Amino acid sequence: MPTTKPNILFIMSDDHGANAISAYGSRLASVFQTPNLDRIAREGVRLNNCHCGNAICTPSRATIFTGQHSHINGVRTLSDSLDTEATTYPKMMQAAGYQTAIFGKWHVHSEPQGFDQYYVLPGQGYYSNPFFIGPDHDWGESYSHSDPGGDRHEGYVTDLVTDFTLDYLKNVDKDRPFMVCCHHKAPHDDFEYHPRHEYMFDGVTIPEPDNLWEDHSRRDPCTRHYGTSVSDRNPFRNAIIRMSQPDYVTGQLDVTGLDAEGRTKAAYQKYLKDYMRTCAAIDENVGRLLDYLDGSGLAENTLVVYTSDQGMFLGEHDYIDKRWIYEEALQMPMLVRLPGEIPAGSQNQDLITNVDFASTLLDYAGIASDPGMQGRSFRSNLQGQTPEDWTDAIYYRYWMHMTHHHNPAHYGIRTQRYKLIHFYGLPLDATDALPYSTPPGWELYDLEKDPDENHNVYSDPEYADVVEKLKARLFELKAELGDEDEKYPEVMALPTR
Missing domain, CATH: 3.30.1120.10 (Arylsulfatase, C-terminal domain)
Incomplete structure (x- = not known):
């Protein structure tokens, strides 16, 4: 007989800002829709105050797996590796009888632990014809993006990660609970979208955030722009400079004859269009997963989570990238569905962080949280029942x-x-x-x-x-x-x- 413990499908993208999911209703929703992600929100709950504790890829992922802040799990920067001896929620689920797997972006450097199956990108990985590595890979070897080893697959990375996840779902033992992580590389920069999305924004002008033109003199001196003329706008990780290179992956940005304001406007339009084209493939592939769950009869007993390892600046404050504590980077989108338990079409305003994810997923699996985990299950919050002693900060x-x-x-x-x-x-x-x-x-x-x-x-x-x-x-x-x-x-x- 099928288990009553829920299956778990944990879908995580990289640098997907809540502003680029139409269910969140930002200025971008007027020009860009994400119907499949919106479907999770419509059939479950949308979290409006979910945050990361360190807005950079590797540390955030380590926190999600361990339920610990960066200073405890030892992964504080992009260069740090997750200790293979660390206690993680996949290890605990595997030990409790769950079937476990991960496909896509791993990016905590050490060999994945706690998974019956894994097939992951080396480092950031490629968008087109990417390499994947599995248990036969020598994790003691160093690798580079140009020659990472592993198996090369023809196709687009977002489609391929979904293909591997679907193959797993189709062959998993339906009489035992499973937990599968579908981790997308997209929409991490540079935004190499699939050719099928080349023309989706033709004739469309993307609305600018009001604070694209923010006067940074209102900030403390510690966060004002330093080092270049203000006519170049934000000098750090500058999108204008980057996209104006002849070999830029989606084509060179032409700023010939434009003044400072014109360069900023042109860069903003290209940056946003490339980004949202990349996000479009995520939405399509989330739809493929949801359709399979429905068609296979798994949907009723599968917890579906969609999130990102952190948010992303999309021109707000004249910023790109993440890293800052400001809302666009701090906020993680999170949409969660479990029919019969999570009220459809609901919203949650509670303060939640990625340090809480491990305890929450373990709670759904009927497993007590490890004493070393610093987070707390927000399962009852997702049902609209916030504990009276929930955190205030x-x-x-x-x-x-x-x-x-x-x-x-x-x-x-x-x-x-x-x-x-x-x-x-x-x-x-x-x-x-x-x-x-x-x-x-x-x-x-x-x-x-x-x-x-x-x-x-x-x-x-x-x-x-x-x-x-x-x-x-x-x-x-x-x-x-x-x-x-x-x-x-x-x-x-x-x-x-």
Whole structure:
């Protein structure tokens, strides 16, 4: 007889901002629809306050698997590897009798553990004709994107990851519960879309966010633009420069004869269109998975989760990429469906982070959370029953210093109304070759009055009491989670702590 424990299909993309899912109703919904992702929201719940604790790929994925913050699981940056001995929810499910598998992007460097089957991309992987590696791969070998080893498959990566997932679903033992991770590379940059989407935005003008033209002088000096003329807009990971190269993957952006404003507008249109074309393939392939679940009779007993490892800036604040604690990078889209338990068409406003994912998935599998996990199951929240003692704040920390990736290191908390951030990106030595530095500082945003985070009110006397209370809560939370600054003398030494 089929098990009563639910099957789990965990679909995760890379850098898929909630603004690019039409169920979230952003400015982009008027020009870009995601009907299959919207279907999960329509038949389940849409989470509006789901966040990551470190908005960068490898650390976020490690947190999802371990249920631990970066400073505990040891994966703080893109260079860190997940310890193969770490306790993870797939290991625990496998030990409890679940069939487990993962297909697609892995990106925590060490060999996958806790999976009966895996077939994953080496590193970032390719969009076109990608390599995949399985258990026969020598994980002691180094590999590069140009020669990663493994098996090369003809086709488009989003389609192929879905093909492998569908093959697994078709052959899985239907009398035992399964947990399968379908992890897409898309829409990570550079946005190499499938040719079938080449013309989908012909004649369409993508709406600009109001703060594409943000006046950064309103920010604390620690987060203003440094190092180039303001006429080039954001100098860090600059989309104009990148897409103007002759070998850019989707064709060179022509900015000949354009002034600074014209270059920004042209780059924005290309960047957004390429990005959403890449997202279109994700939506189509999510539809393939949902259709199979329906046709096979698995839908009624399968928990379907769609999320991304973090959000993505799509021109907001004149930014691309992620990394910052600001909402567009911090927010993870999350859509969840389980017929008969999760109310269809519902929304959830509770503060949830990716550190909670492992405990929640284990809860659905009937497995007690590991004592070392720092998250908490939000299964009852998904049913519309928020525990009275649910958290009032979430903690975030980005560790990668700007000498490598152009963002100041920082930590902070977000409550339902406020966001307090401490930027401690260490000031560069005066002899450093880079022409910019990041002085330490603070920012505070009132998300009720300023949801787009355009006005830093940290120094506003009206918010003095708010600052005091939020600082106390921030350092209380840091102590609870074991991430106290006393461990890092260079941070303690900063004058504005």
